[in-house]
Amino acid sequence: MANITRRRVFIAAGVAGVAAIAAVAGQTWLGGFEELATAPVYAPDGVAIRGTDPVAYFTEGRAVPGTPEHALEWNGATWHFASAGNRAAFADDPEAYAPQYGGFCAWAVAEKGKLYSTQPDNWAIVDDKLYLNYNDDIEARWQKDIPGFIEAGDDRWPEILAAKS
Incomplete structure (x- = not known):
């Protein structure tokens, strides 16, 4: 039953995301669930x-x-x-x-320089900092080089924020 409810929430979020994109011309697509x-x-x-x-x-x-x-x-x-x-x-x-990077996917910030959505169950605490990721597959990629991805993410995060201003 929980999976059905979760799917309904994701479907509703997707529909809302498409409506928001139509309403807000010129915004940038995010990866993942295509949320702004x-x-x-x-x-x-x-x-x-x-x-x-x-x-x-x-x-x-x-x-x-x-x-x-x-x-x-x-x-x-x-x-x-x-x-x-x-x-x-x-x-x-x-x-x-x-969470670091505003709670956006740590791997996507580091690897792609983009803002992807996250799931609360895809997380890690590294050096007393919370990192979230998009899903199980992305979390597994991130775990292959956590220090490297954190270094890249820390470098890219200020650039991402400046682009959003």
Whole structure:
């Protein structure tokens, strides 16, 4: 049942993405789900990491759904948390918990210089920083040279931000 619901969400997101593209001429296509980057944080429907609690990656070692009850606005997006404590930890030091490259696919930023969508279950913490990737296949590619991709991503990220300004 969860897969059916997930597919419906992706289909709805795809339809919304096509409508947004038609409405916003001149925007740049993203890879992956063809979603538009309108902010420095990947936030479909305005919610970062598809509603996953960023602090939980560090404290629980897994992707944990957050709730609107424990929401916080930061950097142009709404962030959801599983608890008030996680929300407070993020509020105290958001850069420590927010994913690198605005939550866009770490591999795509590094390898392609493009902004691809991500899935909350495709993640890694490297040197106390959270990185997200597009899907299992892309995550496997990224894992073949994590230090090299991080170096390339760190070099390309400022260029990507400047192009979005």
